Amino acid sequence: MIDLLQSAEKMGKRGIIKFTNTTLFLICARGEGDVQMWSNLPVGDIFSDYRIESNSSNNTIALEVSITPLVQALRSASSKGNDHREAAEVTLKLSKKGKEAALCMDIKTQTRDGKQVNVTHDIHVVASLWLFNRV
Numbered sequence: 390m391i392d393l394l395q396s397a398e399k400m401g402k403r404g405i406i407k408f409t410n411t412t413l414f415l416i417c418a419r420g421e422g423d424v425q426m427w428s429n430l431p432v433g434d435i436f437s438d439y440r441i442e443s444n445s446s447n448n449t450i451a452l453e454v455s456i457t458p459l460v461q462a463l464r465s466a467s468s469k470g471n472d473h474r475e476a477a478e479v480t481l482k483l484s485k486k487g488k489e490a491a492l493c494m495d496i497k498t499q500t501r502d503g504k505q506v507n508v509t510h511d512i513h514v515v516a517s518l519w520l521f522n523r524v
Contacts, residue, residue: 391463393428394415394459394460397426397456398456398457400417400425400426402457404454405452405453406451406454407450408432408451409441409447410448412429413431413432413435414427415427415430450516452490452516454492454513454515458510459492462494462512465496478495480493481494482495490513492514493509494510494511495507496508496509
């Protein structure tokens with residue numbers, strides 16, 4: 390997942406992530422209607438435990454997100470480039486921070502000497518009905 394997002398990061402600063410019952414989509418556009426990247430991954434390839442709950446009729450969540458903060462958050466869950474082991478558990482939740490939507494990533498990991506570390510990243514996202522109908 391992080392490799393895919395790093396490729397998307399090189400194409401543009403923002404993208405759309407769409408979660409469905411079975412598939413995660415990543416869509417990046419250079420400009421209005423100019424799609425540069427359209428990828429889909431089965432959720433079973435990314436998540437060991439996955440549950441989606443949406444008020445939409447097709448149980449779908451589509452979010453516009455800045456890719457760089459998402460990549461940075463995923464890097465902190467990875468053992469590459471930090472002083473931690475691979476994260477034992479990563480939980481993603483869509484929540485509200487004040488009046489804005491955020492994708493909250495809670496990471497439970499250990500340092501190399503065995504100390505428990507909990508890291509939380511709040512990534513600003515835009516969720517709208519327009520996105521649900523467009524992608």
